[in-house]
Each structure stands twice: as C-alpha cells, then as structure tokens.
Amino acid sequence: MQTLLVGLDAACFPVIRPLFEDGELPHLETVFKDGTAGRLESQIPPWTASAWPSLYTGVNPGKHGVFDFLRFDGYDWDIVNSTDVRQRTLWEYADEAGMTSVVVNAPVTSPPPDIDGAVIPGYLASEDPQSHPTGILDDVRDAIGGYRVYARRETDERVGAEKFDDYLELSRMRGEAFRYLTDRFDPEFGFIQFQKTDAVFHDFPGDHEKVRQIYRAVDKQVGAILNECDPDTVIVASDHGMGEYEGYEFRVNQYLHEASVVKTTTEGQGVPSWFQIKDERLTESGTGESGHPVLERFAGTAASMGLTYQRGKAILETLGLAEFVGKHVPVGAVFAASDAVDFRMSQAYLRSPSELGVRLNVEGRDPDGVVSADEYEIARDEIITLLSEATTPDGMPVFEEVAEREEYIYGPYADEAVDILTIPNDFQHSLSAVVGRQFGDPEPYNHKRNGVIALAGAGVDTDAELVNAQLFDVAPTVLASLGIAPAKTMDGDVLGMLDPPEPTSYPEYTVREQTATEDDEVAQRLSDLGYLE
Structure with a gap:
C-alpha cells in the first residue's frame, strides 16, 4: 500500500x-x-x-x-x-x-x-x-x-x-x-x-x-x-x-417570524422533521389522529418550546413511555397543532440546522417564490443585517459572521445551497428550525x-x-x-x-x-x- x-x-x-x-x-x-x-x-x-x-x-x-x-x-x-x-x-x-x-x-x-x-x-x-x-x-x-x-x-x-x-x-x-x-x-x-x-x-x-x-x-x-x-x-x-x-440554541425561524420574514402554518410541518417520517410507519393505528385533545395541546406547547424528538425520547424513556407512544400515538398529527414554517409563503427560512444558513424563497428558482430576482440582493442584504443584529439573552452577538453564500460556497451547484450563511459565535451556539420561544438550551456537545x-x-x-x-x-x-x-x-x-x-x-x-x-x-x-x- x-x-x-x-x-x-x-x-x-x-x-x-x-x-x-x-x-x-x-x-x-x-x-x-x-x-x-x-x-x-x-x-x-x-x-x-x-x-x-x-x-x-x-x-x-x-x-x-x-x-x-x-x-x-x-x-x-x-x-x-x-x-x-x-x-x-x-x-x-x-x-x-x-x-x-x-x-x-x-x-x-x-x-x-x-x-x-x-x-x-x-x-x-x-x-x-x-x-x-x-x-x-x-x-x-x-x-x-x-x-x-x-x-x-x-x-x-x-x-x-x-x-x-x-x-x-x-x-x-x-x-x-x-x-x-x-x-x-x-x-x-x-x-x-x-x-x-x-x-x-x-x-x-x-x-x-x-x-x-x-x-x-x-x-x-x-x-x-x-x-x-x-x-x-x-x-x-x-x-x-x-x-x-456553552451558549444557546437559537431558533432562527422564530427570530425571522418576529420580523415578518417567516410565515407559519398549522397545516403540518414544513421544515424537515422526525415527526414527518414517524406516522403510519411506527404507529399501529395509522389513522393520522391521536384522539387525545389534551395530548395535542401539550404537544403544541412542547413543540413551541423546542421539544425535539431527541429530547422528547429521552424524557419518555425515563418515564417508561417510549414504547407505548411509539406504537400508539401518531406524533406528527399531534405536533401539527403547533405552528411550523410555511415554506411557500415565507420570504426566507432555515430549512435544516446543519446547513448553517438561510434560504431565500425566490421566484423562478423555488416553486412558489415570493422574492423577485430584482429584489433578491436587497432582500438578502436586509436579512443579513437583521441576523447580524441577533443577540443572546446576555446581550452578546449570536453570530460571529453572517455572510453571503459566495464567501464560502461557489461553483456550478451553489444555487442549491442556502443564500446566507450564519456562523455561530465561536461555535458555542446551535441553530434550530423550530418555531417557538427564541432561545433554548443547546445539545451539550x-x-x-x-x-x-x-x-x-x-x-x-x-x-x-x-x-x-x-x-x-x-x-x-x-x-x-x-x-x-x-x-x-x-x-x-x-x-x-x-x-x-x-x-x-x-x-x-x-x-x-x-x-x-x-x-x-x-x-x-x-x-x-x-x-x-
């Protein structure tokens, strides 16, 4: 060798x-x-x-x-x-x-x-x-x-x-x-x-x-x-x-929602989620309805607070309920009671946290784009400025850099990527696509x-x-x-x-x-x- x-x-x-x-x-x-x-x-x-x-x-x-x-x-x-x-x-x-x-x-x-x-x-x-x-x-x-x-x-x-x-x-x-x-x-x-x-x-x-x-x-x-x-x-x-x-989980879509950039819907999850893939594949009923209004209200509140599958599963396992919920509760239908990003109506959004950035919804590029090609640069600059001003509850900047995609990503497939890259300060903060309270606790590592x-x-x-x-x-x-x-x-x-x-x-x-x-x-x-x- x-x-x-x-x-x-x-x-x-x-x-x-x-x-x-x-x-x-x-x-x-x-x-x-x-x-x-x-x-x-x-x-x-x-x-x-x-x-x-x-x-x-x-x-x-x-x-x-x-x-x-x-x-x-x-x-x-x-x-x-x-x-x-x-x-x-x-x-x-x-x-x-x-x-x-x-x-x-x-x-x-x-x-x-x-x-x-x-x-x-x-x-x-x-x-x-x-x-x-x-x-x-x-x-x-x-x-x-x-x-x-x-x-x-x-x-x-x-x-x-x-x-x-x-x-x-x-x-x-x-x-x-x-x-x-x-x-x-x-x-x-x-x-x-x-x-x-x-x-x-x-x-x-x-x-x-x-x-x-x-x-x-x-x-x-x-x-x-x-x-x-x-x-x-x-x-x-x-x-x-x-x-x-050691910082925070910053919920980008909630921040943009408060600035009227992101629109939300209760017509199901727009942002990719574990809850999208769970129903009818892990549940026995496959009905799409939980039949538990109290649970639905709880789940809506939990989702707004950032209760992801990973965290929720740990809690359910501690309580000995993971197997029961996995078999009998269509969680996607439950969480549909909460707000989620509406891709089609939003000007821009975080679609996946590990993309580390925000995608604009552009006419002619995205199926139901709302940002015209003529408005693209102006809209992107405004959102870059908006994100650059994001601060933690301690008053510190969330991001060390908010950059145009071209600073780091370029080539024949670059247009498939996000339009704005959001680099957390010293990588102490994580990003989330959840709509709800603006800050939460990040994963420990x-x-x-x-x-x-x-x-x-x-x-x-x-x-x-x-x-x-x-x-x-x-x-x-x-x-x-x-x-x-x-x-x-x-x-x-x-x-x-x-x-x-x-x-x-x-x-x-x-x-x-x-x-x-x-x-x-x-x-x-x-x-x-x-x-x-």
Missing part, C-alpha cells in the same frame, strides 16, 4: 491530546509524533455529510453538490447519497491512474462507483448497502463473522451499555473488514473511516470514559492495519472538531470548526511546518502521496511537506443520475443524533 488515509470523524486536539498524554493511543500517537501534524480547518458548514465529500474530492460544496444530510427539490427533501456527489473522489482519481483502492465506511458513498478495488459504504447508506464489487459485503460478513454499518437501535430492553458495546464492535468490524479487503485486493490506496469518534459525543455527552474506550478501540484497529498493510505513507484526518456548547491532520512516512518532510491546513487540502495531498496530479479545479493545495505534482486538467466528470434514498431507518438514525428535529 502506497498511501493509507485514516478518517477520524470529529477528531481534534482538545480530545486527542489528553489521550496521547495518558498513553491511550500508542499507534495514532506514533503517526502524529514521528510525522508532522496540525490543525485542519473545516469548511462552512462543518457537518459530516457535506464535509467528508469536500475532504475526499478537494472542492467546496458548491462544486460537489452536497450541503447537508438532506437534499432539497423545491420544498421536498430526501437524504443525500453518493449520486449527489458530483465530483471525482480520491478512489476515482486512483482508478483513472490505474491504481486499486479499498474504501471502508466513508460517508455518502452509497451506491459506489465501478472502480478497480472495493468499496463498503458508510454513514447515510442503508444497513445492507449496495457495495462494490457485487457480493463483496457478503464475503466480508462471512470472513469476519458479520458486518454492520450501524449500531443496533435502542429498544426498551436494549439501551445504554449494550448500545455502547455495539460502538466498540463496529470499530472492530471496520478494521477487520479493511484488512480482509486489502489482503484480497492489494490496493495502492486505502481509506478507512471511523464514525463513532463523533457519535459517542452525541449519544453519551460528557462521558469521558466512553470517549476513551472508543478511541482505544479505534487505535487498536489502526495499529493492526499499520502492521499488516505497512503503508508507505499514512495520513490521518478529520472532517471537523467536537466540543462543548456539537461540532467545532477545527479538526486535525497528521502525515508520516515516505516523502513527508517532517521539518516542514504544518500551518493553515484546510479541509480541501487533504485530497490533493493524498493524490500527491500517490504520485497523481491534483486537478486544477480543486480548492485546496498539496500541503508543504510533500513534493507537489503540477496540477492538471481532467476530462469533464460524468455525473451519475441522482437516485432517491427514501430510507426510513437512516432518517431515524439522523433524528437519534439530533440532525432531524
């Missing part, structure tokens, strides 16, 4: 340095200390579904087309998949250069392209994803005694410790599957991604011992891979960082802007200073380690510790036809992590 890329979701120095100091991660620490390492600045927005495609294509979301966990067609939505990534990936560059790749657990890679090598998709794929080549997932399962993309979901009988045990088991499966495939395909390039280094913070916030155990399990697998694959060059990178949120990168091995100049590294630099740097010229269209550069090949122009990329995801189980998992409210 010439180059091994290890992806650690949400890894950052505040998390891994204490583990290095305690001797918990000997194999990863060797890469960081024997090579060169530094902070890796993520993109805006720094969320998994968009950031990993940026890392493995080397371009910003406006050029590859994935901005969030969701893609929108007018006001309708679906979960993104690999057909939404409309740029060459690292393994496609390698394939065109006559090299073999093994890719395990990379997010947004289902369905995979036809390359020389193997791809087992990761996050946002189904539990039994289409893999490449056909039948390879069955072979992996036979060889290592089972393979899953996700931890088994919680039930009333199976929570807590057993769920965490699944996290550790998944880390083992990733490593063993990768080693099996590299032994079988003998690739020049290998990419393995570990997702639970992120999920552990969402599902077990503040449990530092579980964080240690996850990282130890990952480090063990990295050590086995280094021993068996003996790569010439090792690159470790993350898509973003992770840390505590969430994404931060700075991740990490480390390089060691052949051709790595360890005396070269690693500063100002950005997410888009990872792909051209990986290609340089393989002796492949980066594309001129890439937004990043080869990091200075490797000799950079001269960038070249590649033939126009053949974009695959976009296919629907429509996977209820994946949507449920997004809601479990708080990405769907």
Whole structure:
C-alpha cells in the first residue's frame, strides 16, 4: 500500500491530546509524533455529510453538490447519497491512474462507483448497502463473522451499555473488514473511516470514559492495519472538531417570524422533521389522529418550546413511555397543532440546522417564490443585517459572521445551497428550525470548526511546518502521496511537506443520475443524533 488515509470523524486536539498524554493511543500517537501534524480547518458548514465529500474530492460544496444530510427539490427533501456527489473522489482519481483502492465506511458513498478495488459504504447508506464489487459485503460478513454499518437501535430492553458495546464492535468490524479487503485486493490506496469518534459525543455527552474506550478501540484497529498493510505513507484526518456548547440554541425561524420574514402554518410541518417520517410507519393505528385533545395541546406547547424528538425520547424513556407512544400515538398529527414554517409563503427560512444558513424563497428558482430576482440582493442584504443584529439573552452577538453564500460556497451547484450563511459565535451556539420561544438550551456537545491532520512516512518532510491546513487540502495531498496530479479545479493545495505534482486538467466528470434514498431507518438514525428535529 502506497498511501493509507485514516478518517477520524470529529477528531481534534482538545480530545486527542489528553489521550496521547495518558498513553491511550500508542499507534495514532506514533503517526502524529514521528510525522508532522496540525490543525485542519473545516469548511462552512462543518457537518459530516457535506464535509467528508469536500475532504475526499478537494472542492467546496458548491462544486460537489452536497450541503447537508438532506437534499432539497423545491420544498421536498430526501437524504443525500453518493449520486449527489458530483465530483471525482480520491478512489476515482486512483482508478483513472490505474491504481486499486479499498474504501471502508466513508460517508455518502452509497451506491459506489465501478472502480478497480472495493468499496463498503458508510454513514447515510442503508444497513445492507449496495457495495462494490457485487457480493463483496457478503464475503466480508462471512470472513469476519458479520458486518454492520450501524449500531443496533435502542429498544426498551436494549439501551445504554449494550448500545455502547455495539460502538466498540463496529470499530472492530471496520478494521477487520479493511484488512480482509486489502489482503484480497492489494490496493495502492486505502481509506478507512471511523464514525463513532463523533457519535459517542452525541449519544453519551460528557462521558469521558466512553470517549476513551472508543478511541482505544479505534487505535487498536489502526495499529493492526499499520502492521499488516505497512503503508508507505499514512495520513490521518478529520472532517471537523467536537466540543462543548456553552451558549444557546437559537431558533432562527422564530427570530425571522418576529420580523415578518417567516410565515407559519398549522397545516403540518414544513421544515424537515422526525415527526414527518414517524406516522403510519411506527404507529399501529395509522389513522393520522391521536384522539387525545389534551395530548395535542401539550404537544403544541412542547413543540413551541423546542421539544425535539431527541429530547422528547429521552424524557419518555425515563418515564417508561417510549414504547407505548411509539406504537400508539401518531406524533406528527399531534405536533401539527403547533405552528411550523410555511415554506411557500415565507420570504426566507432555515430549512435544516446543519446547513448553517438561510434560504431565500425566490421566484423562478423555488416553486412558489415570493422574492423577485430584482429584489433578491436587497432582500438578502436586509436579512443579513437583521441576523447580524441577533443577540443572546446576555446581550452578546449570536453570530460571529453572517455572510453571503459566495464567501464560502461557489461553483456550478451553489444555487442549491442556502443564500446566507450564519456562523455561530465561536461555535458555542446551535441553530434550530423550530418555531417557538427564541432561545433554548443547546445539545451539550456539537461540532467545532477545527479538526486535525497528521502525515508520516515516505516523502513527508517532517521539518516542514504544518500551518493553515484546510479541509480541501487533504485530497490533493493524498493524490500527491500517490504520485497523481491534483486537478486544477480543486480548492485546496498539496500541503508543504510533500513534493507537489503540477496540477492538471481532467476530462469533464460524468455525473451519475441522482437516485432517491427514501430510507426510513437512516432518517431515524439522523433524528437519534439530533440532525432531524
């Protein structure tokens, strides 16, 4: 193997340095200390579904087309998949250069392209994803005694410790599957991604011992891979960082509603929500009516206060009511009693918190646009000014920057993104699409802007200073380690510790036809992590 890329979701120095100091991660620490390492600045927005495609294509979301966990067609939505990534990936560059790749657990890679090598998709794929080549997932399962993309979901009988045990088991499966495939395909390039280094913070916030155990399990697998694959060059990178949120949950649509920018309706949820996917799929009655007026009134009040599924489920489990509500109460019908954003009548709105911005409702672009093309710039400037003036209950600015989309997102697909980017102050505040009280408590841990990168091995100049590294630099740097010229269209550069090949122009990329995801189980998992409210 010439180059091994290890992806650690949400890894950052505040998390891994204490583990290095305690001797918990000997194999990863060797890469960081024997090579060169530094902070890796993520993109805006720094969320998994968009950031990993940026890392493995080397371009910003406006050029590859994935901005969030969701893609929108007018006001309708679906979960993104690999057909939404409309740029060459690292393994496609390698394939065109006559090299073999093994890719395990990379997010947004289902369905995979036809390359020389193997791809087992990761996050946002189904539990039994289409893999490449056909039948390879069955072979992996036979060889290592089972393979899953996700931890088994919680039930009333199976929570807590057993769920965490699944996290550790998944880390083992990733490593063993990768080693099996590299032994079988003998690739020049290998990419393995570990997702639970992120999920552990969402599902077990503040449990530092579980964080240690996850990282130890990952480090063990990295050590086995280094021993068996003996790569010439090792690159470790993350898509973003992770840390505590000490500010507020800012409900952007409520703020814009009070300024008459957002219009609301009680005709059902407009903003994508877990409650949209729950009815008739988890309830026994399927009638669409709860038959409990008191519960409906309670739910309307709860929704206005920001009671999302993730928080509500925790309360119901504590009370022992989660299973009953899941089977008998059509929650979407209940929450329809509360106000929600009316996409069609609003001038602008937050449609998904992890897009980190506001979309204008523009005539000719959006199905029922109310902002004319002539008014677009004026309206956008006014909303930027309005959002820039938002302050917390402590009188501090909510946002460190409210920017036109073009500041961070540009390219042929940029018009599919939000029009205004809203960057929380020091990433201490989270955003919510809920209509109700303007502020709430954020989830305890969430994404931060700075991740990490480390390089060691052949051709790595360890005396070269690693500063100002950005997410888009990872792909051209990986290609340089393989002796492949980066594309001129890439937004990043080869990091200075490797000799950079001269960038070249590649033939126009053949974009695959976009296919629907429509996977209820994946949507449920997004809601479990708080990405769907």
